Amino acid sequence: MSKNTSNLHNQTQTSEKHSGHYVRNQTPQKPLILAVETSGRIGSIAIALDGQILAEAVFSGPMRHSAEIFPVTTTLLERLGRKTNEIEHIYISVGPGSFTGLRIATTLAKIMHLANAVKIVAVDTLDVIAANATDYIKDKNTRIEKVATILDAKRGQFFVAVYNRNHCQSNNAKHESQVTSHEIWQKISPDSLMTASQFTERYASGTEPLWLLGEGLVYYKDKFKAEGIRFLDERYWSPKAVKVHLLGWEKAQTGQFADALTLQPAYLRRPEAEEKWPKGKIKS
Numbered sequence: 001m002s003k004n005t006s007n008l009h010n011q012t013q014t015s016e017k018h019s020g021h022y023v024r025n026q027t028p029q030k031p032l033i034l035a036v037e038t039s040g041r042i043g044s045i046a047i048a049l050d051g052q053i054l055a056e057a058v059f060s061g062p063m064r065h066s067a068e069i070f071p072v073t074t075t076l077l078e079r080l081g082r083k084t085n086e087i088e089h090i091y092i093s094v095g096p097g098s099f100t101g102l103r104i105a106t107t108l109a110k111i112m113h114l115a116n117a118v119k120i121v122a123v124d125t126l127d128v129i130a131a132n133a134t135d136y137i138k139d140k141n142t143r144i145e146k147v148a149t150i151l152d153a154k155r156g157q158f159f160v161a162v163y164n165r166n167h168c169q170s171n172n173a174k175h176e177s178q179v180t181s182h183e184i185w186q187k188i189s190p191d192s193l194m195t196a197s198q199f200t201e202r203y204a205s206g207t208e209p210l211w212l213l214g215e216g217l218v219y220y221k222d223k224f225k226a227e228g229i230r231f232l233d234e235r236y237w238s239p240k241a242v243k244v245h246l247l248g249w250e251k252a253q254t255g256q257f258a259d260a261l262t263l264q265p266a267y268l269r270r271p272e273a274e275e276k277w278p279k280g281k282i283k284s
Contacts, residue, residue, distance in 0.1 A: 031088035031119075031252075034073065034112075035245035038065040038105045039097025039125040040215055044241040045069065047076050051249045054080055056242055065104050085116055091248025093239055094122040095266035096151060096159040096191060102265035113260040120258040121248040124266065126151070126161040129214050130185045131243040132236040133163075136213075146208050147185065147232075150216035150224065153193055158216045159268055160199055162189040193268055196223035204228045213237050 030050040037044045043065040046056040055076045059068045077083060090112050092105040112118040129149040137144055144165065151159040163185035194202075203210055204226035212224055213232040221231065251257075 032082060032086050033089040033091060033245060033249070034087045035091045035241045035248060036069070036105050036108065037093045037128065037239050037241040037244045038069065038101035039093045039095055039128075040101070040239045041098075041218075042238055043069065043101065045073055045076065046241040046245050047073075047080060047082070048245050048249070053242055053245065063098075063101075065098075065101050069104065069108065087112065087116070087118055089119050089121065089248075089252060091121040091123060091244050091252075093125045093128050093244045094263075095125050096153070096268045097125045097239070099265070099267065102267070106263055106265050109258075110260050110263060119252070120260055120263060121251050121256065122258040122263060122266075123244055123247040123251065124161075124191065125239055126159065126191055126214075127185070127187070127247055128239040128243045129237070130161070130163050130187075131246060132213060132238075132240070133165075133185065133211065133232065136232050136236050144209075144211050146206070147211045147213065148199075148203065150199075150212055150214035150220075152216040152218075152220065153268070156195055157193050158196060158199065158220075159191060159193060160189075160216075161187055161191050162203060162210070164188050191266070191268060196220060200224060200226040200229065215239075 033048040033051075035046040035048060041062045043059040043063075044057065047054045057072050057076055059065065059072065074084065077086075090109050092109050093102075094106065095102045109118070109120045109122075113120055126149040129151075130147055133144060133147045136142070146162070146164055148160055148162045153159045166184045166186045205228045209228055209230050211230045211232055213236050215237055217224065217231065217237060218234075224231075
């Protein structure tokens, strides 16, 4: 067994009771869903049906998005007795994040839409990361009321967003096994670009501790250390396809599908190569 196949076998979680039980278009309310997360360092995908995760896989290493997204997706579908043309929804993390990774996800979504009229849901990457805090609360049996997600934007800046915990459960949750005790994280500041010092000056030392998570902390955690700032364990920092699905499913239930023709990654700013290109110079 190859290393990649072994890695996929170890990290894939499949519910046998679902495999082969459902048939595509059994009812219009039960779409087969592909959730894709390629905005972070370690990519992942998940396959779901009617809001329930059937299988998931994490790529074998950092920035393996383009090399593994198609074979991993195909392998998971085959294990479920499914084919690519049976997918009816695709949920993607559209940024901010890795410029290359975001382009991979949006391009895949557009191709699937053009080929099979697959419906697209685009979710904010910082929201996807914030959803990990719910797992931390359940795993640690602790209380957290305010979190912030941090991603490295390069050149000394970070993509950030701040959330308060809303204790209401999702009204759109159909399966308790999927979202039991899922708290909705209400964004109280929009996705922003700032330095670590600007962030701590603005948000540290509040009456409620502010818990941080996100891959921007991997190399720069010390820059965010301040009074009132706490950190979730590192294993909760990365965006995950299962969270892309969780947020995407909620949007799909209210018909919030993206327009494939206008869909673009949410960069927040242009890639560095474009910013360095001389103004007024025409690219050949």
